[in-house]
Each structure stands twice: as structure tokens, then as C-alpha cells.
């Protein structure tokens with residue numbers, strides 16, 4: 001799911017949009033959302049999901065490429081019953097890159113659980 | 115304070131929602147629900163013979179009443195058998211609620227006996243779905259299911275309930291209020307004003323009505339607008355009946371098997387006003403070439419339908435009835451003499467040809483005669499194939515909620531169980547199912563359900579001993595190579611029907627087919643009418659799949675005159 005840079009020559013660089021979703025937090029929400037993107041052959045470049053408040057709702061960030069289908073995808077996501085809000089933000093890969101550093105910390109400092 | 119089991123709670127909640135009839139099949143994982151249902155004074159159970167049949171029986175109830183209908187299935191194979199009926203309901207926006215039993219919570223995820231992930235499998239084919247994880251969730255989930263199924267653009271909801279949730283005890287002081295559809299926001303006033311101006315300025319406008327108009331009971335509003343603004347009106351397959359066919363502005367169906375004049379006039383129109391239709395490719399043909407000269411105003415209650423296939427010049431998110439009524443108050447009164455004269459001329463030059471209209475043994479005649487005998491109160495269902503298109507083209511006096519056909523998914527096997535459901539919901543009306551031999555075989559086991567319930571369902575079988583519409587495509591587009599679409603065995607349908615306990619008539623061996631047809635249609639209870647038809651007869655006109663609507667083949671008035 002890593003972004004491919006134009007240097008890779010495999011895909012043209014496109015502007016990125018980050019979709020900020022507020023969703024009900026229960027098993028299955030992810031399948032609804034990811035299934036929707038998968039069925040419409042729309043790739044999600046990055047996903048970040050964290051619980052909010054007491055854990056009854058979650059925040060999901062989806063990093064997607066801007067293309068002409070994006071507006072339609074947003075409308076489809078809004079129709080999902082467990083999705084309470086969708087806000088699109090202009091984005092770059094930076095946020096996800098700094099997350100990599102954070103995850104590296106887990107990998108380095110801690111022991112691998114069997 | 116009342117103490118009850120989860121299963122009893124579900125049945126109480128369904129009673130409070132006004133559910134009167136549930137079709138389904140029991141099994142290990144939903145037996146607590148069945149046991150609770152056995153004690154319900156308000157809800158009747160109809161034992162289907164296949165869960166797909168149960169799903170279409172529910173659809174027949176929901177499509178003919180406009181209210182959500184419920185069906186039951188057990189876990190595993192019972193649950194997977196519901197998927198086609200759910201997908202069909204999704205594509206045609208039908209409010210049905212499927213309640214499946216699931217293995218007990220501790221067994222979920224262990225590949226237990228009859229366990230499948232119906233929650234995961236039904237995500238793409240439902241509007242929404244639930245896996246109930248505790249008995250305390252049931253009051254919310256069941257009411258939500260009804261709210262979601264009926265709100266906005268209606269659709270199917272699946273509720274999967276583990277067996278131990280059904281047997282768990284719950285103590286409740288009050289039950290939740292029954293849920294109805296969410297209130298609909300009024301359409302944006304400025305958009306309506308703009309739409310009215312676009313209609314006033316247009317010279318050759320056409321109104322296109324879809325299933326959403328039938329669903330929101332908006333056909334009256336639609337033709338008041340049409341009359342005021344002088345709008346010739348066409349309908350998609352699911353929108354048929356929204357305008358009576360004897361209305362001067364009535365154009366008939368567009369698209370793959372629409373009338374020639376309709377597809378020709380769409381080519382000329384300069385404004386297309388679409389209400390509650392989603393511009394399916396069977397209706398539009400190649401979408402880039404659909405109404406090439408027209409501006410598009412698209413009204414739909416589902417925002418994601420706007421701009422989905424064709425960029426609208428003006429998109430209006432609204433309930434069709436509300437928007438059409440408001441528009442009728444905003445447009446100028448217009449006679450539109452020139453355009454309507456052109457429309458009349460085109461209709462006269464390129465009418466829909468229904469050969470053999472009087473002969474009950476000819477495919478079109480069978481449809482027309484049946485309609486004339488049954489009269490305006492009848493509910494019509496169809497299966498999928500040539501017989502379906504002929505019913506759409508020729509049935510006299512179709513009405514919304516009395517025309518039930520599988521449009522979006524095109525599911526063979528829909529017709530018979532949908533007719534049973536419609537008859538259960540409307541015991542006072544005759545119900546007729548037009549079917550083909552291929553389609554009937556797909557849910558023929560429901561003949562037993564029809565016999566057992568004694569429903570007033572007439573099955574009119576145009577029997578060409580093959581998959582007619584497939585043969586038509588092979589004939590026209592695959593060098594006449596008819597392969598894998600003809601039956602070598604000729605099924606004796608009257609005998610099969612009688613074996614199921616359904617009275618049957620064979621017009622093929624009848625000496626007075628019209629009298630026999632009439633007698634069969636007017637007797638009480640279920641009856642099958644078998645009518646042998648020629649496999650070579652195609653349905654015209656036809657737009658080749660992927661072509662523009664204007665490229666339709668066949669059905670020319672002059673060609674027929676020479677033939």
C-alpha cells in the first residue's frame with residue numbers, strides 16, 4: 001500500500017487526498033469501508049485508524065489518489081450507515097512517513113512476541 | 115419489568131413494526147426464533163421451499179405494499195441461499211429485512227457446523243447489515259433495521275443473530291417505539307427554480323420516470339408536471355405504470371427493448387428531466403451517446419446517483435414526489451405545439467409492433483388477453499427473458515406497485531415467489547406471473563408453497579423449451595450459433611404443476627384457447643397456464659448490448675408490413 005513515487009516509473013504522481021472518517025467502532029466497520037473501495041477498484045494508499053473518546057467511535061484516515069472518481073467514492077462512503085462524517089483534506093505522504101518512524105520504535109525497542 | 119428470551123423479544127419487536135407475515139425456512143440455528151414465532155398471535159408464517167424463494171416472497175410483499183417485509187433463514191446454507199434475493203433487492207431498492215440464525219457466539223470463527231460468515235458475504239449486497247453480539251443490542255438493531263430499510267432510497271438489511279443471543283434472557287421495562295423512515299429534507303428551492311427555468315426554456319424536453327417515482331408514490335405528481343409543462347414522458351422498466359398508457363403524453367419504455375419512437379425522440383430532445391431513475395445501461399444504451407443534444411436535470415433521493423454515470427447540468431437530491439409537485443407549481447403552462455406534433459408524428463410512424471395481439475397463443479396476444487381478462491386491479495409479476503420484455507411492452511394498464519419485475523439484477527426465478535408474496539399481501543387482488551420455462555425451473559419448488567397457501571396466483575408460462583432471450587442474442591450477435599441454451603428434454607409442466615397440487619391448463623392442446631385461458635385466470639387459487647411458443651420469435655426492437663439506443667435493430671413498421 002506504499003505510495004509509488006514517479007521515479008519508480010510505474011504510476012504517474014497524482015495529488016493525494018486524505019479522507020477523514022468518523023465511524024462507529026465495531027468489528028465489521030473496516031470491512032464495509034475497505035470492501036467498498038475494493039469493489040470499485042479504487043486503491044487506498046494508506047490507512048490509519050484510532051479510537052476516539054471512550055472508544056464508541058473511531059477516526060479513520062484514508063490516503064487516496066485524487067482521480068475523477070473520488071467525488072463519487074466520497075458520496076458512496078457517506079452512504080455507509082456506520083460512517084458518521086467524511087471530510088476530505090489535501091494531503092501529502094508526510095504524515096504517513098512520520099508514522100513509519102513511530103512504528104519503527106515498536107520494532108526496535110520491544111521484543112517480538114512469540 | 116418483563117423477562118423474555120432474545121427470540122421472543124425479536125418477535126415482539128416485529129409485531130410492533132406491524133409485520134403480519136414472514137416467509138422462511140427453519141433450521142438448527144434459528145429454531146428459538148421459530149419457537150417464539152409459533153406463539154405470535156399477529157404474525158403468520160409461510161414455509162417457503164427454498165430460502166431464495168422466501169426472499170422473493172418477501173420482495174413481493176414489500177414491492178406491492180411499499181413497506182418493509184421480513185424473511186427468515188437458518189445459518190450456513192440457509193443464509194447463503196438468501197444472497198441472490200438480497201442482491202436483487204439492493205439493485206431495485208426494495209425494503210426487505212432478512213433475519214438469519216447464526217451459530218452460538220463461542221463457535222463463531224471455528225468453522226462450526228453450518229457456520230458461514232454471512233455478515234461478511236452480505237456486505238456488498240445489502241444496504242446495511244448487523245451481526246448481533248448481545249441480547250441487549252436487539253431492541254436497537256431490529257428497529258434500526260426497519261428504519262434503514264425504509265429510509266431514503268430503500269434497500270435490504272440483513273440481521274444475523276447467534277443462537278445463544280436468541281436464547282439469552284433479557285429483562286426490559288419498555289420496548290422501543292417502532293421505527294419508520296427518516297423524514298426527508300425538502301429539495302433545495304433555488305435548484306427547483308433553476309430547473310423550472312430550464313424546462314420553460316427548453317424546446318424539446320422529455321421527462322423520464324424510474325422506479326423511484328413508483329416507490330415514492332409520485333406518479334400523480336409526475337403527470338401533473340408533465341401536463342402543465344407539456345412534457346412527453348418515458349419510463350424505465352421499473353418506472354412503467356407511472357403514467358397511464360392512454361395518456362396523450364405517454365411515450366412508453368425507453369432503452370434496449372423500448373419503442374423505436376422513444377429512442378428516436380430521445381436523440382432529438384434538448385432537455386432530459388430524470389426523476390428516480392439511475393440511468394442503468396439497459397435504459398441508456400451506450401451512455402456517452404445517450405440523449406446527445408440534451409441538457410440533463412437529474413432528481414434522485416440518493417445523492418450518489420447524481421453524476422454517477424452522466425454529469426448532470428443540474429442535480430437535485432430530493433424525494434421524487436416532493437420535487438415533482440414543487441416543480442409543477444413553478445413551471446409555466448405550456449402547450450409546446452411544435453414538439454408535441456413532432457412526438458405524435460414519430461409515434462405514428464414508429465409505433466411498438468405487437469403482432470398477434472388478439473391471439474392468446476401468440477406471445478404478445480397472451481400478454482394482452484391476460485391483461486384484458488384480469489382487469490385493472492391485477493398485480494403483475496414477471497420472470498426474466500423475452501416473456502418479461504413482452505409483458506413490459508404489451509401488458510395493458512400497468513400501475514406502480516402492481517408491476518413487479520427484477521430490473522437491476524434480472525433474476526430468473528423471481529416471478530413465482532414474488533407473485534406469492536404479492537398475493538399474500540393482497541388477498542383481494544388477482545396476481546399474474548408471466549414466466550418462461552427456464553425461469554420457472556429456477557424456483558419451481560415454490561409451486562408447493564402456492565398450493566399450500568392457496569394464493570390467487572396465475573402462472574402464465576410462455577414455453578419455448580429453451581432460454582429464449584439468450585437464444586435471441588446468439589441468433590443476432592453470435593452468428594446464429596444456438597449453443598447451450600435449448601433444452602433437449604421437454605418438461606411436462608402441466609403434470610409437474612399438478613404434482614405440486616396446482617391446477618394446470620395447456621393452451622397447446624386446447625380447442626378454444628381464449629375460453630380456456632379465461633376460465634383458468636378467473637378460477638380461485640393457483641393455476642398454471644402452459645402456452646407453447648416458437649423459440650425463433652425474437653423480441654424487437656433490440657439495442658445491441660454496448661451500442662447506442664439509436665442503433666436498435668428490428669421492429670420497423672415498414673419491414674413488418676412487407677413480411
Ligand SMILES: Cc1ncc(C[n+]2csc(CCOP(=O)(O)OP(=O)(O)O)c2C)c(N)n1
Pocket residue numbers: 497498499500501502524525526527549550551552553554556576578580581582583584
Ligand atoms: C439466475 C439467472 N441466470 C441466468 C440468467 C441469464 N438469462 C437471461 S434471460 C435468460 C433466458 C430466460 O429464459 P426463459 O425464462 O425461458 O424466458 P424466455 O426468454 O424464453 O421468455 C437467461 C438464461 C439470468 N438472467 N438469471
